[in-house]
Amino acid sequence: xxxxxxxxxxxxxxxxxxxxxxxxxxxxxxxxxxxxxxxxxxxxxxxxxxxxxxxxxxxxxxxxxxxxxxxxxxxxxxxxxxxxxxxxxxxxxxxxxxxxxxxxxxxxxxxxxxxxxxxxxxxxxxxxxxxxxxxxxxxxxxxxxxxxxxxxxxxxxxxxxxxxxxxxxxxxxxxxxxxxxxxxxxxxxxxxxxxxxxxxxxxxxxxxxxxxxxxxxxxxxxxxxxxxxxxxxxxxxxxxxxxxxxxxxxxxxxxxxxxxxxxxxxxxxxxxxxxxxxxxxxxxxxxxxxxxxxxxxxxxxxxxxxxxxxxxxxxxxxxxxxxxxxxxxxxxxxxxxxxxxxxxxxxxxxxxxxxxxxxxxxxxxxxxxxxxxxxxxxxxxxxxxxxxxxxxxxxxxxxxxxxxxxxxxxxxxxxxxxxxxxxxxxxxxxxxxxxxxxxxxxxxxxxxxxxxxxxxxxxxxxxxxxxxxxxxxxxxxxxxxxxxxxxxxxxxxxxxxxxxxxxxxxxxxxxxxxxxxxxxxxxxxxxxxxxxxxxxxxxxxxxxxxxxxxxxxxxxxxxxxxxxxxxxxxxxxxxxxxxxxxxxxxxxxxxxxxxxxxxxxxxxxxxxxxxxxxxxxxxxxxxxxxxxxxxxxxxxxxxxxxxxxxxxxxxxxxxxxxxxxxxxxxxxxxxxxxxxxxxxxxxxxxxxxxxxxxxxxxxxxxxxxxxxxxxxxxxxxxxxxxxxxxxxxxxxxxxxxxxxxxxxxxxxxxxxxxxxxxxxxxxxxxxxxxxxxxxxxxxxxxxxxxxxxxxxxxxxxxxxxxxxxxx
Amino acid sequence: xxxxxxxxxxxxxxxxxxxxxxxxxxxxxxxxxxxxxxxxxxxxxxxxxxxxxxxxxxxxxxx
Numbered sequence: 001x002x003x004x005x006x007x008x009x010x011x012x013x014x015x016x017x018x019x020x021x022x023x024x025x026x027x028x029x030x031x032x033x034x035x036x037x038x039x040x041x042x043x044x045x046x047x048x049x050x051x052x053x054x055x056x057x058x059x060x061x062x063x064x065x066x067x068x069x070x071x072x073x074x075x076x077x078x079x080x081x082x083x084x085x086x087x088x089x090x091x092x093x094x095x096x097x098x099x100x101x102x103x104x105x106x107x108x109x110x111x112x113x114x115x116x117x118x119x120x121x122x123x124x125x126x127x128x129x130x131x132x133x134x135x136x137x138x139x140x141x142x143x144x145x146x147x148x149x150x151x152x153x154x155x156x157x158x159x160x161x162x163x164x165x166x167x168x169x170x171x172x173x174x175x176x177x178x179x180x181x182x183x184x185x186x187x188x189x190x191x192x193x194x195x196x197x198x199x200x201x202x203x204x205x206x207x208x209x210x211x212x213x214x215x216x217x218x219x220x221x222x223x224x225x226x227x228x229x230x231x232x233x234x235x236x237x238x239x240x241x242x243x244x245x246x247x248x249x250x251x252x253x254x255x256x257x258x259x260x261x262x263x264x265x266x267x268x269x270x271x272x273x274x275x276x277x278x279x280x281x282x283x284x285x286x287x288x289x290x291x292x293x294x295x296x297x298x299x300x301x302x303x304x305x306x307x308x309x310x311x312x313x314x315x316x317x318x319x320x321x322x323x324x325x326x327x328x329x330x331x332x333x334x335x336x337x338x339x340x341x342x343x344x345x346x347x348x349x350x351x352x353x354x355x356x357x358x359x360x361x362x363x364x365x366x367x368x369x370x371x372x373x374x375x376x377x378x379x380x381x382x383x384x385x386x387x388x389x390x391x392x393x394x395x396x397x398x399x400x401x402x403x404x405x406x407x408x409x410x411x412x413x414x415x416x417x418x419x420x421x422x423x424x425x426x427x428x429x430x431x432x433x434x435x436x437x438x439x440x441x442x443x444x445x446x447x448x449x450x451x452x453x454x455x456x457x458x459x460x461x462x463x464x465x466x467x468x469x470x471x472x473x474x475x476x477x478x479x480x481x482x483x484x485x486x487x488x489x490x491x492x493x494x495x496x497x498x499x500x501x502x503x504x505x506x507x508x509x510x511x512x513x514x515x516x517x518x519x520x521x522x523x524x525x526x527x528x529x530x531x532x533x534x535x536x537x538x539x540x541x542x543x544x545x546x547x548x549x550x551x552x553x554x555x556x557x558x559x560x561x562x563x564x565x566x567x568x569x570x571x572x573x574x575x576x577x578x579x580x581x582x583x584x585x586x587x588x589x590x591x592x593x594x595x596x597x598x599x600x601x602x603x604x605x606x607x608x609x610x611x612x613x614x615x616x617x618x619x620x621x622x623x624x625x626x627x628x629x630x631x632x633x634x635x636x637x638x639x640x641x642x643x644x645x646x647x648x649x650x651x652x653x654x655x656x657x658x659x660x661x662x663x664x665x666x667x668x669x670x671x672x673x674x675x676x677x678x679x680x681x682x683x684x685x686x687x688x689x690x691x692x693x694x695x696x697x698x699x700x701x702x703x704x705x706x707x708x709x710x711x712x713x714x715x716x717x718x719x720x721x722x723x724x725x726x727x728x729x730x731x732x733x734x735x736x737x738x739x740x741x742x743x744x745x746x747x748x749x750x751x752x753x754x755x756x757x758x759x760x761x762x763x764x765x766x767x768x769x770x771x772x773x774x775x776x777x778x779x780x781x782x783x784x785x786x787x788x789x790x791x792x793x794x795x796x797x798x799x800x801x802x803x804x805x806x807x
Numbered sequence: 808x809x810x811x812x813x814x815x816x817x818x819x820x821x822x823x824x825x826x827x828x829x830x831x832x833x834x835x836x837x838x839x840x841x842x843x844x845x846x847x848x849x850x851x852x853x854x855x856x857x858x859x860x861x862x863x864x865x866x867x868x869x870x
Contacts, residue, residue, distance in 0.1 A: 108846075109843055109846045127843060128839075128840045128843055129840075129842050129843045129846055130840065130842045130843070131840075172836075172839060175839070176833050176834060176836075176838075176839075179833045179838055180829075180830050180833050180834075183826060183829040183830065183833065184826055184830075187822050187825065187826045187829075191818070191819065191822055195815075208808075211808065211811065214811070214812070214815075218815055218819075222819070
């Protein structure tokens with residue numbers, strides 16, 4: 001158990017749930033365990049009450065504070081919700097899938113799957129980690145979905161309804177059908193190859209004719225199910241391509257398979273000539289395997305839009321008839337009153353009717369500083385109410401709210417995104433035409449020379465030039481590269497992204513959270529150093545963001561004793577340290593109670609949030625707070641520029657802040673633009689795309705999401721909003737911009753490996769084609785050449801050093 | 808070598824059984840999620856864990 005961490009003098013105790021340091025104001029010496037926040041305390045109580053303390057023996061646990069929403073999830077029991085998402089089994093049990101926030105390790109699986117132990121009536125819970133989906137079954141007579149949802153929420157996994165269940169089932173069926181095909185094709189291929197080995201061994205004349213005939217018939221018997229079963233999809237797709245008058249990779253494949261099989265069957269019947277069966281079945285197996293890998297990679301990209309819907313907020317507190325009820329957001333209409341508590345997101349677009357507070361609007365604007373609002377101000381759905389309760393009169397809800405429109409734009413942008421024409425596909429079209437023409441020519445020429453060999457030679461050509469190495473080269477290398485990248489904290493969805501990123505392009509960076517930390521930090525400090533200890537000691541008693549920033553900046557300073565600490569509204573504090581009265585707060589507050597003879601308030605830069613410290617009524621220090629630029633951001637931008645990329649900044653923050661950040665990372669000020677709304681960002685990206693540029697957009701917020709969805713490649717960074725991650729092709733799970741450089745280098749190496757593979761397979765095919773055209777090829781040689789080329793490609797893909805530490 | 812006329816069909820029969828097993832496992836969803844089961848690690852559960860105390864069950868009480 002990590003609960004008995006020794007308390008060193010000066011060092012804060014560790015949270016019993018998440019092991020993070022516990023801030024001074026949360027420490028309760030009377031309790032056995034300390035917690036960093038009420039969320040963790042609830043989670044700990046819930047876990048221990050359910051007898052699940054085994055959770056705390058996991059070595060690898062979530063090391064983030066629990067952020068449960070404390071909602072009652074009443075809408076989950078609403079009949080409308082139940083008809084949409086809940087299925088009833090014949091045995092009376094109800095099942096549904098919920099998307100859980102914050103799932104990512106072994107301890108999560110353990111905890112979530114213990115739901116039936118803790119909630120009586122819950123029958124089973126199964127978690128799929130890569131998709132964050134929990135499949136739940138419960139007895140509606142004994143418990144309700146909202147009870148299960150509340151339990152998951154208290155543990156720190158706020159659930160959302162998963163709206164893609166129908167699509168999901170269809171995909172699952174597709175995946176399974178493909179796997180079955182591969183399994184059957186593989187088993188048949190191995191056996192036909194074994195028989196072929198026996199035949200080749202007997203080629204040199206020691207096998208009795210009756211056994212040769214027997215083995216040939218066995219091969220035929222094994223090939224028929226492979227061609228008619230798993231192989232059927234090639235004929236179907238070739239036929240579809242012919243009807244659509246397009247050249248498709250499946251046309252020569254279907255021709256080679258069909259011709260090879262029919263000719264082999266004829267030769268088996270007449271007991272003359274080669275049978276080709278080993279080539280045919282291996283081809284089917286390898287092509288199916290390559291296609292499966294490709295399908296999986298594309299599948300992950302297609303999930304994102306579904307995910308997005310699951311993540312929009314779903315309830316509001318409606319004030320009606322003097323009572324407050326929690327209702328689904330869908331049920332709200334304009335001109336109703338909703339209550340928004342401090343810390344909650346605002347559920348609708350509306351006007352503040354009553355109350356005064358500050359909002360975190362970073363979702364919409366990317367602006368890092370809180371915005372003050374009061375009665376009469378317009379507020380938007382998705383922004384977070386920070387300080388005090390607000391009563392909001394609804395104006396727009398759901399789809400028509402600003403956030404809803406942004407999300408729609410995001411979806412539309414992703415649909416408009418032009419598919420990347422892959423190198424392999426481009427080459428394949430060209431290659432197919434050549435092979436078909438060559439086969440025709442071979443047949444015609446041999447008709448004159450030796451009509452008996454004409455068909456055999458043409459078929460040999462089609463089989464030996466089988467594009468299976470070509471078909472394997474791209475998906476296999478991409479899959480290996482994506483797997484390697486994932487181990488380095490770079491999650492790539494959609495293999496297209498790697499191809500785009502391999503070439504230098506226009507790089508558009510968001511500021512808040514991307515170039516900068518995205519949180520408040522101490523940037524400048526003017527004043528005597530001896531006051532730092534006093535400031536830290538006072539700020540330990542506050543939970544305000546400014547206090548957190550002071551503590552982070554001066555973590556190594558030992559606090560001293562502070563007395564009579566009094567928090568004043570808005571994060572301002574007074575207290576007595578060493579007999580002196582210290583006042584900390586905004587200039588507006590501090591200058592009202594203290595004089596400023598040195599005019600310290602005037603020395604602070606515009607783009608920083610000012611905080612003054614007064615000692616005994618005289619201002620002694622001025623601190624500036626801002627969003628610090630991430631360590632290494634400057635080097636990363638420099639490295640990318642050296643590789644031919646052109647970086648620019650597009651931010652919703654005020655221009656002076658954006659300019660300061662641009663200068664800090666070495667981007668010319670004329671390429672940094674501030675005050676950009678989400679709509680502006682989308683337009684800016686579209687304009688560049690219209691100019692024919694390839695645009696790579698990097699961002700973290702919902703305000704970047706439409707632009708990320710529209711860009712040639714969208715990249716989400718660590719700590720980003722879920723909507724942004726849903727839109728992104730690549731997610732950088734490590735902080736900072738370093739992984740971006742690694743991603744670009746890895747993409748370039750991956751494409752190099754792919755080109756090498758394509759070169760090798762085309763080279764093989766050319767040699768094979770030459771041999772076949774001249775009639776030099778025999779079944780033995782063809783059977784050896786084909787798998788060797790595929791094996792070479794597989795080995796190169798596996799051994800390739802695509803994603804590794806750059807430096 | 809006439810034994811081959813028996814052994815080869817026998818071998819094919821065994822392959823059929825293996826394929827049938829694979830198809831069955833696939834349809835049972837054994838290959839749907841290859842990541843989570845690795846995390847659903849083989850932990851020794853306490854053999855006779857006391858049932859959760861009645862009345863202290865979280866999640867069931869009204870909010």
